Amino acid sequence: DAGVIQSPRHEVTEMGQEVTLRCKPISGHNSLFWYRQTMMRGLELLIYFNNNVPIDDSGMPEDRFSAKMPNASFSTLKIQPSEPRDSAVYFCASSPGTPQPQHFGDGTRLSIL
Amino acid sequence: GNSVTQMEGPVTLSEEAFLTINCTYTATGYPSLFWYVQYPGEGLQLLLKATKADDKGSNKGFEATYRKETTSFHLEKGSVQVSDSAVYFCALRDSGAGSYQLTFGKGTKLSVIP
Numbered sequence: 001d002a003g004v005i006q007s008p009r010h011e012v013t014e015m016g017q018e019v020t021l022r023c024k025p026i027s028g029h030n031s032l033f034w035y036r037q038t039m040m041r042g043l044e045l046l047i048y049f050n051n052n053v054p055i056d057d058s059g060m061p062e063d064r065f066s067a068k069m070p071n072a073s074f075s076t077l078k079i080q081p082s083e084p085r086d087s088a089v090y091f092c093a094s095s096p097g098t099p100q101p102q103h104f105g106d107g108t109r110l111s112i113l
Numbered sequence: 114g115n116s117v118t119q120m121e122g123p124v125t126l127s128e129e130a131f132l133t134i135n136c137t138y139t140a141t142g143y144p145s146l147f148w149y150v151q152y153p154g155e156g157l158q159l160l161l162k163a164t165k166a167d168d169k170g171s172n173k174g175f176e177a178t179y180r181k182e183t184t185s186f187h188l189e190k191g192s193v194q195v196s197d198s199a200v201y202f203c204a205l206r207d208s209g210a211g212s213y214q215l216t217f218g219k220g221t222k223l224s225v226i227p
Contacts (some may be wrong), residue, residue, distance in 0.1 A: 004156065033213075043217040045204075056213045091156060098148030099213050100147060100206055 002026070006092050013110045017088055018080040021108045023092030033101045034067055034077050035091040037074035043091070048099070049075065082112045119218035126193055126225050134188040134221045136159045136177075136203035144205040146170075146179055146186040147215070149199045160188075160201070193225045196199050 005024040012017060025032050034046040052069045056112045060067070064083070071077040079086055088109045093101030120135040120215040136143065143165045148158040166181035177188045186203060218227030 042219060043215070045214045048213045085202075086219050093156070099157070100145070100215060101157075102159045103125075104149075104151075104158065106154070113146075113173065 004092055004094050004103050006105035006108050008043035010109045014113050015083055016081045019082045021077040021090050023075045025094035028096040029096050031095045032075050037089045084112045087112050115216040117203050117216050118220040119221050123222040129192045132190040132193045134201055136186045138184050138205050139206055143208045145202040148188050149202040195225045198225045198227050
Protein backbone atom coordinates (compact mmCIF):
# COMPACT_ATOMS: atom_id res chain seq x y z
CA ASP A 1 0.00 0.00 0.00
CA ALA A 2 1.19 3.50 -0.77
CA GLY A 3 2.03 5.56 2.27
CA VAL A 4 1.84 9.31 2.64
CA ILE A 5 3.53 10.80 -0.40
CA GLN A 6 5.32 14.12 -0.21
CA SER A 7 7.04 16.16 -2.88
CA PRO A 8 9.60 17.39 -3.42
CA ARG A 9 11.98 15.42 -1.18
CA HIS A 10 14.48 18.25 -1.20
CA GLU A 11 14.09 21.93 -2.01
CA VAL A 12 16.80 24.55 -2.08
CA THR A 13 15.83 28.09 -2.94
CA GLU A 14 16.78 31.67 -2.27
CA MET A 15 15.08 33.80 0.32
CA GLY A 16 12.10 35.70 -0.94
CA GLN A 17 11.00 32.95 -3.28
CA GLU A 18 7.68 31.16 -2.98
CA VAL A 19 7.88 27.55 -1.84
CA THR A 20 5.10 25.00 -2.29
CA LEU A 21 5.19 21.62 -0.59
CA ARG A 22 2.78 18.89 -1.63
CA CYS A 23 1.20 15.95 0.12
CA LYS A 24 -0.99 13.03 -0.83
CA PRO A 25 -2.41 11.29 2.25
CA ILE A 26 -3.14 7.60 2.52
CA SER A 27 -6.37 6.78 0.72
CA GLY A 28 -9.28 6.70 3.15
CA HIS A 29 -7.52 8.78 5.79
CA ASN A 30 -9.60 11.87 6.50
CA SER A 31 -7.24 13.58 8.93
CA LEU A 32 -4.15 15.35 7.60
CA PHE A 33 -1.38 17.08 9.50
CA TRP A 34 1.57 19.27 8.55
CA TYR A 35 4.57 19.21 10.91
CA ARG A 36 7.90 21.02 10.91
CA GLN A 37 11.03 19.50 12.42
CA THR A 38 14.13 21.44 13.46
CA MET A 39 17.02 20.58 15.73
CA MET A 40 16.12 23.38 18.11
CA ARG A 41 12.38 22.84 18.41
CA GLY A 42 11.86 19.21 17.40
CA LEU A 43 8.55 18.29 15.75
CA GLU A 44 5.85 20.96 15.79
CA LEU A 45 2.30 20.75 14.46
CA LEU A 46 1.61 23.50 11.96
CA ILE A 47 -1.94 22.68 10.90
CA TYR A 48 -4.51 19.89 11.19
CA PHE A 49 -7.27 19.18 8.65
CA ASN A 50 -10.23 16.91 9.16
CA ASN A 51 -12.42 16.10 6.15
CA ASN A 52 -10.54 18.79 4.20
CA VAL A 53 -11.44 21.48 6.73
CA PRO A 54 -8.72 23.21 8.79
CA ILE A 55 -9.44 22.40 12.42
CA ASP A 56 -6.37 23.80 14.15
CA ASP A 57 -3.95 26.20 12.51
CA SER A 58 -2.58 27.69 15.71
CA GLY A 59 0.85 26.29 14.92
CA MET A 60 1.24 28.17 11.65
CA PRO A 61 4.09 30.53 12.49
CA GLU A 62 2.97 33.62 10.59
CA ASP A 63 1.04 34.92 7.64
CA ARG A 64 3.78 33.90 5.25
CA PHE A 65 2.60 30.32 5.75
CA SER A 66 -0.63 29.02 4.26
CA ALA A 67 -2.06 25.54 3.77
CA LYS A 68 -4.89 24.22 1.66
CA MET A 69 -6.65 20.93 1.20
CA PRO A 70 -8.84 21.24 -1.89
CA ASN A 71 -9.83 17.57 -1.82
CA ALA A 72 -9.37 14.42 0.22
CA SER A 73 -6.28 13.31 -1.68
CA PHE A 74 -4.17 16.45 -1.86
CA SER A 75 -2.81 19.20 0.35
CA THR A 76 -0.28 21.99 -0.07
CA LEU A 77 1.80 24.04 2.33
CA LYS A 78 2.99 27.33 0.88
CA ILE A 79 5.57 29.77 2.19
CA GLN A 80 5.65 33.20 0.58
CA PRO A 81 8.05 34.90 0.88
CA SER A 82 10.48 32.34 2.25
CA GLU A 83 13.18 33.21 4.80
CA PRO A 84 16.33 31.36 5.92
CA ARG A 85 14.74 30.60 9.31
CA ASP A 86 12.13 28.52 7.50
CA SER A 87 14.80 25.93 6.72
CA ALA A 88 13.63 22.64 8.25
CA VAL A 89 12.18 19.26 7.39
CA TYR A 90 8.45 19.49 6.73
CA PHE A 91 6.37 16.38 7.28
CA CYS A 92 2.87 15.58 6.17
CA ALA A 93 0.98 12.89 8.09
CA SER A 94 -2.45 11.32 7.93
CA SER A 95 -4.75 9.17 10.01
CA PRO A 96 -8.20 7.57 9.64
CA GLY A 97 -10.09 10.19 11.58
CA THR A 98 -8.11 10.18 14.81
CA PRO A 99 -6.73 13.50 16.11
CA GLN A 100 -3.17 12.24 16.12
CA PRO A 101 -1.14 11.21 13.07
CA GLN A 102 -0.76 7.54 12.24
CA HIS A 103 1.63 7.63 9.28
CA PHE A 104 4.07 10.32 8.28
CA GLY A 105 5.49 10.92 4.84
CA ASP A 106 9.23 10.86 4.24
CA GLY A 107 9.39 14.65 4.58
CA THR A 108 10.61 17.56 2.47
CA ARG A 109 14.01 18.93 3.45
CA LEU A 110 13.79 22.66 2.79
CA SER A 111 16.82 24.92 2.66
CA ILE A 112 16.37 28.66 2.21
CA LEU A 113 19.59 30.43 1.29
CA GLY B 114 3.82 23.58 29.57
CA ASN B 115 3.94 19.99 28.39
CA SER B 116 7.22 18.17 27.96
CA VAL B 117 8.50 14.70 27.17
CA THR B 118 11.89 13.41 28.25
CA GLN B 119 13.41 10.32 26.67
CA MET B 120 16.60 8.53 27.50
CA GLU B 121 19.40 9.69 25.30
CA GLY B 122 20.73 7.31 22.75
CA PRO B 123 22.09 5.77 20.84
CA VAL B 124 21.19 2.42 22.32
CA THR B 125 23.03 -0.58 20.90
CA LEU B 126 21.81 -4.09 21.69
CA SER B 127 22.52 -7.58 20.46
CA GLU B 128 19.74 -9.51 18.77
CA GLU B 129 17.31 -11.16 21.25
CA ALA B 130 18.26 -8.76 24.05
CA PHE B 131 15.62 -7.07 26.22
CA LEU B 132 14.84 -3.48 25.35
CA THR B 133 13.71 -0.64 27.58
CA ILE B 134 13.52 2.95 26.39
CA ASN B 135 12.56 5.28 29.20
CA CYS B 136 10.05 8.07 28.73
CA THR B 137 8.72 10.47 31.35
CA TYR B 138 6.39 13.36 30.85
CA THR B 139 5.09 16.58 32.35
CA ALA B 140 1.54 17.63 31.52
CA THR B 141 -1.53 19.23 32.97
CA GLY B 142 -4.57 17.03 33.18
CA TYR B 143 -4.61 13.52 31.77
CA PRO B 144 -2.79 13.31 28.46
CA SER B 145 -2.82 10.53 25.91
CA LEU B 146 0.58 8.93 25.36
CA PHE B 147 2.15 7.55 22.21
CA TRP B 148 5.23 5.85 20.84
CA TYR B 149 6.23 6.47 17.24
CA VAL B 150 8.93 4.65 15.28
CA GLN B 151 10.98 5.97 12.38
CA TYR B 152 12.79 3.34 10.34
CA PRO B 153 15.82 4.45 8.31
CA GLY B 154 14.82 6.55 5.32
CA GLU B 155 11.12 6.56 6.23
CA GLY B 156 8.64 8.81 7.99
CA LEU B 157 7.40 8.27 11.52
CA GLN B 158 4.59 5.85 12.13
CA LEU B 159 2.45 5.28 15.18
CA LEU B 160 3.65 2.21 17.09
CA LEU B 161 1.30 2.15 20.08
CA LYS B 162 -0.75 4.37 22.33
CA ALA B 163 -2.48 4.56 25.71
CA THR B 164 -5.18 7.01 26.63
CA LYS B 165 -5.61 6.60 30.38
CA ALA B 166 -3.76 5.52 33.49
CA ASP B 167 -2.80 1.84 33.69
CA ASP B 168 -3.62 1.27 30.02
CA LYS B 169 -1.09 -0.88 28.20
CA GLY B 170 -0.42 -0.21 24.55
CA SER B 171 1.10 -3.01 22.49
CA ASN B 172 2.10 -3.68 18.90
CA LYS B 173 4.71 -5.78 17.08
CA GLY B 174 5.97 -7.20 20.38
CA PHE B 175 6.47 -3.76 21.91
CA GLU B 176 4.61 -2.71 25.05
CA ALA B 177 4.26 0.42 27.15
CA THR B 178 2.16 1.02 30.26
CA TYR B 179 0.73 4.43 31.18
CA ARG B 180 1.96 5.03 34.75
CA LYS B 181 0.33 8.13 36.18
CA GLU B 182 2.02 7.81 39.57
CA THR B 183 5.47 7.98 38.01
CA THR B 184 4.43 10.02 34.93
CA SER B 185 6.11 7.43 32.74
CA PHE B 186 5.45 5.47 29.56
CA HIS B 187 8.50 3.28 29.09
CA LEU B 188 8.78 1.22 25.91
CA GLU B 189 9.75 -2.44 26.26
CA LYS B 190 10.34 -5.44 24.05
CA GLY B 191 11.39 -8.84 25.27
CA SER B 192 13.58 -9.87 22.33
CA VAL B 193 14.73 -7.33 19.78
CA GLN B 194 15.55 -8.09 16.16
CA VAL B 195 17.85 -6.38 13.69
CA SER B 196 14.71 -5.09 11.93
CA ASP B 197 13.82 -3.11 15.07
CA SER B 198 16.73 -0.75 14.42
CA ALA B 199 15.11 2.67 14.19
CA VAL B 200 14.53 5.92 16.06
CA TYR B 201 11.77 5.80 18.67
CA PHE B 202 9.82 8.89 19.73
CA CYS B 203 7.65 9.23 22.82
CA ALA B 204 4.84 11.80 22.57
CA LEU B 205 1.84 13.13 24.45
CA ARG B 206 -1.35 14.98 23.61
CA ASP B 207 -3.47 16.96 26.06
CA SER B 208 -6.84 15.48 26.83
CA GLY B 209 -8.70 18.77 26.55
CA ALA B 210 -11.15 19.46 23.76
CA GLY B 211 -9.45 20.95 20.74
CA SER B 212 -6.03 19.66 21.75
CA TYR B 213 -4.28 18.47 18.63
CA GLN B 214 -0.70 19.44 19.29
CA LEU B 215 1.56 16.49 20.00
CA THR B 216 4.57 17.12 22.21
CA PHE B 217 7.42 14.84 21.11
CA GLY B 218 10.54 13.71 22.87
CA LYS B 219 13.84 14.11 21.06
CA GLY B 220 13.93 10.48 19.95
CA THR B 221 16.11 7.53 20.90
CA LYS B 222 18.10 5.75 18.23
CA LEU B 223 18.22 1.97 18.60
CA SER B 224 20.74 -0.17 16.77
CA VAL B 225 20.41 -3.95 16.99
CA ILE B 226 23.43 -5.96 15.92
CA PRO B 227 23.34 -9.61 14.88
